[in-house]
Amino acid sequence: MGVDYLIPDWSILQNPTHLLLTHGHEDHIGAVAHLVKDFPKIIIHAAPFTAALVEKKLAFFDLKAHIEVWHDEPLTLGDLQITPVKVNHSIPQTRGFLITDLKATTPWCLFYISDFKIDLSGQAGTPFDLAALQAQTKDFPVRILLADSTNHLGRDQSSLQEGDLYLPLKNIINQHDGRVFVALFASNIYRLQTLTRIAQETSRTVIPYGRSINTYLHTAQELGLLAEDLPIQEEHFNPLNPKNLVLLSGPQGDLRGALRRVASGESPFKLGAQDAFIFSSKIIPGNERRVHQIINRLAEQKCRIYYPHKYTLHASGHATQEDFATLLKAFAPTDFFPIHGESYLLQEHYDFVAQNFPAIRPYIIHNFDQIEINPDGQLAIQHQEGTHPLFIAGNTILEKEAVSERRKMGTNGVIFLTLEAPAKTAAHYSFLKSLTKRQRKRENAPRILITMRGLPLMLQEKIPLLQNALAQKWMALSPEESTDELIFFTKRWAAQIIGYRPEVVAHFSTTPER
Numbered sequence: 001m002g003v004d005y006l007i008p009d010w011s012i013l014q015n016p017t018h019l020l021l022t023h024g025h026e027d028h029i030g031a032v033a034h035l036v037k038d039f040p041k042i043i044i045h046a047a048p049f050t051a052a053l054v055e056k057k058l059a060f061f062d063l064k065a066h067i068e069v070w071h072d073e074p075l076t077l078g079d080l081q082i083t084p085v086k087v088n089h090s091i092p093q094t095r096g097f098l099i100t101d102l103k104a105t106t107p108w109c110l111f112y113i114s115d116f117k118i119d120l121s122g123q124a125g126t127p128f129d130l131a132a133l134q135a136q137t138k139d140f141p142v143r144i145l146l147a148d149s150t151n152h153l154g155r156d157q158s159s160l161q162e163g164d165l166y167l168p169l170k171n172i173i174n175q176h177d178g179r180v181f182v183a184l185f186a187s188n189i190y191r192l193q194t195l196t197r198i199a200q201e202t203s204r205t206v207i208p209y210g211r212s213i214n215t216y217l218h219t220a221q222e223l224g225l226l227a228e229d230l231p232i233q234e235e236h237f238n239p240l241n242p243k244n245l246v247l248l249s250g251p252q253g254d255l256r257g258a259l260r261r262v263a264s265g266e267s268p269f270k271l272g273a274q275d276a277f278i279f280s281s282k283i284i285p286g287n288e289r290r291v292h293q294i295i296n297r298l299a300e301q302k303c304r305i306y307y308p309h310k311y312t313l314h315a316s317g318h319a320t321q322e323d324f325a326t327l328l329k330a331f332a333p334t335d336f337f338p339i340h341g342e343s344y345l346l347q348e349h350y351d352f353v354a355q356n357f358p359a360i361r362p363y364i365i366h367n368f369d370q371i372e373i374n375p376d377g378q379l380a381i382q383h384q385e386g387t388h389p390l391f392i393a394g395n396t397i398l399e400k401e402a403v404s405e406r407r408k409m410g411t412n413g414v415i416f417l418t419l420e421a422p423a424k425t426a427a428h429y430s431f432l433k434s435l436t437k438r439q440r441k442r443e444n445a446p447r448i449l450i451t452m453r454g455l456p457l458m459l460q461e462k463i464p465l466l467q468n469a470l471a472q473k474w475m476a477l478s479p480e481e482s483t484d485e486l487i488f489f490t491k492r493w494a495a496q497i498i499g500y501r502p503e504v505v506a507h508f509s510t511t512p513e514r
C-alpha cells in the first residue's frame with residue numbers, strides 16, 4: 001500500500017535529550033531522522049560505524065544532528081553511568097549497554113542488549129567479552145537483563161557461525177563457469193568480507209549492484225572494516241562477463257530492491273541458464289510470498305538457484321537458546337525482561353527462563369512500559385497506555401485512514417463521478433441538499449462524467465448505462481436525500497454486475513454560463 005516503513009509514535013516522550021544506539025541495522029536507526037526532525041537538539045551516541053550510517057541517513061533527508069562518536073568510554077548521564085559492551089551480531093560494532101546508578105541505595109546494574117549472538121571465533125568482529133561482563137557485574141546484588149528474543153526458537157542453528165559459511169559458499173561459486181549472483185542483507189559486512197575474499201581467490205570481479213549495498217560497502221571501507229584494494233567494480237563493468245560475482249541487496253523481495261530488478265529483467269544483466277543465484281539470507285517472516293515470486297521468476301529463466309533450506313548459506317545474527325543460556329551463566333541476572341521480538345517470542349523466552357532458571361524473576365513488558373527500581377532493589381512495572389506506530393511513505397507520515405483508503409481502492413477499484421452543471425444551477429443544488437421538485441427539472445440536471453480505475457473492461461464498457469441510470473436516480477431523489485445516495489446507488493449498480501462494491505468518489509464542477 002505504498003507504506004515504506006513504520007516508526008513509533010513518540011508523542012508521549014517529553015523532550016528527550018540523548019539517544020543511545022546499539023547498532024546500525026535499519027530497524028534500529030531507520031526512525032532517527034524522524035526523531036531528529038521532532039527533537040533537533042537531541043545528542044546521539046553511537047559507535048563509529050553506526051554513527052557513519054546515521055550521518056548518511058540524515059544527509060539523505062537533508063538533516064544534521066549532534067552525533068557523538070562513541071569509542072566505548074563510559075558515559076555519565078545524571079546519576080547513571082553507561083558502559084558499552086562489545087557483542088556479536090550480523091553488523092559490525094554492535095554494543096550492549098551496561099547501566100549502573102552511581103547513587104543507588106541498593107547497587108544495581110542493568111544490561112541492555114538488543115540484537116546479539118555469541119561468536120567466539122573472532123571471524124565476525126571482536127568476540128562477546130563474557131568474562132569482562134561477569135567481572136564487572138558479579139558484585140551487584142541486583143542484576144537486571146533486557147535481551148533480544150528474535151531468534152529464540154532457532155534451536156536448529158545453534159552452532160552456525162559466520163566463519164562456517166566460507167567453504168560452502170566458495171564451493172558453489174567455484175563450481176560455476178558463469179556469473180554468480182548473491183542476494184544478501186547489504187549491512188552484513190562480514191558476509192561482504194567473506195564474499196570479496198572468495199572473489200579474490202576464484203579470480204572473480206565483485207559487482208555491488210543496488211544503492212544500499214554500495215552505501216554499506218563505502219562506509220565499511222571508509223572505516224577500515226573492508227580493505228580498499230578488493231576486486232570491486234562499481235561502474236563501467238561488463239554485465240555479461242562470466243567472471244562476475246554480483247552482490248544484490250533487497251533479499252526480502254523489496255519492491256525497489258536490486259534483486260527484484262535483476263530477476264524481472266530491469267537491469268543490464270540478461271539472465272539465462274549459465275547464471276547461478278545464491279540466497280545468502282533468510283526470509284523475514286511475512287516476506288515469504290514476495291521472495292518465492294522472485295525465485296519462481298529466476299527458475300523460469302533457467303537460472304540455478306541455491307537456497308538456505310538445502311545449503312549452508314546463511315548464519316543468523318541472533319542468539320539461539322544455547323547462546324542465551326551462556327549469557328545467563330555469565331551475567332547471572334536476578335531479573336529478566338525479554339525484548340525485541342514478536343509477542344509469542346517474548347512469551348517463549350519468558351517461559352524458557354521461568355522453567356530452566358528458577359533463580360531468575362522473568363517479566364513481560366510492552367512498548368512504553370516503565371521499569372521502576374526501588375531503593376530496596378525490588379522492581380515495579382508501570383504500565384503505560386501505548387500508541388500505535390506511524391506509517392511512513394516517502395518523506396511523510398501517512399495517516400491510518402489514508403492507508404485504509406488505499407487498501408480499499410487497491411482491492412476493489414474506484415469509480416469517479418463528476419457532476420457538472422452551470423454555476424447558476426449548481427449553486428441551487430449546492431449540491432443537492434435541498435432541491436425542490438421544480439429545481440430538479442431535466443434541463444437543470446447535471447452532466448454526469450464517469451471514470452473508472454482498476455475495474456474490469458466489461459464494467460467500463462457499461463459507463464453509458466450507468467450515466468443514464470444515475471440521471472434517472474438524480475431526478476428521483478427526494479429533497480432529504482443527498483448526493484451520498486448517488487454513491488450508494490453506483491456501488492450497488494456495480495456490485496450487481498461484478499459481485500463486489502468498488503470505491504466511489506463523487507464531486508461537482510461548474511461549467512461557465514452560456
Ligand SMILES: [Zn+2]
Binds near residue numbers: 025
Ligand atoms: Zn540488528
